[in-house]
Amino acid sequence: MSRAFLALLARDLRLALRAGGGAGLGVVFFLAVVVVTPFAIGPDLALLARIGPAILWIGALLASLIGLDRLFAADAEDGSLDGLSMLALPLELVAAAKGLAHWIATGLPLVVAAPVLALLLNLAPASIGALTLTLLVGTPAITFLGLIGAAFAAVFRRGGLLVAVLVMPLTIPVLIFAVAATGTALGGTVPFGTPFRILIGLSLAAMVLGPVAAAAALRVARD
């Protein structure tokens, strides 16, 4: 069973990294958002440093949603999903493997790029550390919540908008606590650990609920 899980993980990663797989798309979008922002806001360094974490997180949130609409839809269209739903490996773990592969291909590069891009927004070193940590913990939550929208996109055979509409509201708590945790690094009465622990909790809950809900959505489609 773990062999199948790893095979699916490896296949999806390979597909994402091959030409046209779209792994780099998220990072490029993230880069575009962050680079454009200082031009729009103006050369006020103090303001940039204050709103920087929020900008970076909005960019990461939107970048994480890119490609989710094709996650199950591509497998549904070429018939792979039929095969994937007849295995000893339960559909929940199929969804989890695909989610994990999607996070490694799109979420993890955002975490790696964030410290560099944070310099463009004049973030203090402490903020950069906090931001990177919140992205590492928070982006899996977005991807795994996104699995639900991805499953519906495959079921209804029309994706893009549906994923954004379904998934965005679910990701708002992640955004709130992630930006709050980053903000504590600049001082304030709340310690970093308080919002950060809630963020960890949200992420763990999403990793369990996302695949289960996605598998349920895919099963309903069989009727």
Next chain:
Amino acid sequence: MRLVVENLACRRGVRLLFAGLGFTLEAGRALIVTGPNGTGKSSMLRLIAGLARPEAGRMRLEGAPEPEDFAEEVHYLGHLDAHKGALSAQENLAFWRDMLGRPALTVAQAMEAVGLGGLERLPVAVLSAGQKRRLALARLLVAERPLWLLDEPTTALDVTAQARFAELARAHVEAGGLIVAATHAPLDFGPSDALDISAWRPARAAPEPAVSA
């Protein structure tokens, strides 16, 4: 092992495609399902594979670990080949071999058996339709499953490949396997039963009375 289908009915949208369909298929036999287009051959295979839910009826695979829920005992080969064009033929087949479990032939042996030797490293996107179909058929050989559900298995295959596949199917049946194949082509899968699905089409329902008596 024995596949028993009782009183199966299938509805697509508002149309009842067939109702009351039943058959028993013994191990070591193939069932050739025929019928005009749109009569529910593919739908019946999807029902047996557990990929759709029947309107009515029951199916069981006697002798399987879970006779009522036997999707794991089934190779389902539909119209779609389930390949990824960006991956090589070898990668596609190795992926399904790992996913399906209970390995039988190796990837190289299976590719050789369907006549794709030498094309292992080519991306599937550049293969011809017939070669893609052969690769899909190779999937039947890399993992061991007693029941094969084949939907137009020989589409796009040339005459030699059709004969070669019939040979593989006969070997599966001789080894005690079961095959249910929907087809328009005359296939020789060894000892076979025939099922004309249009015989199970329900009589056109009388228009419902507007006012009940």
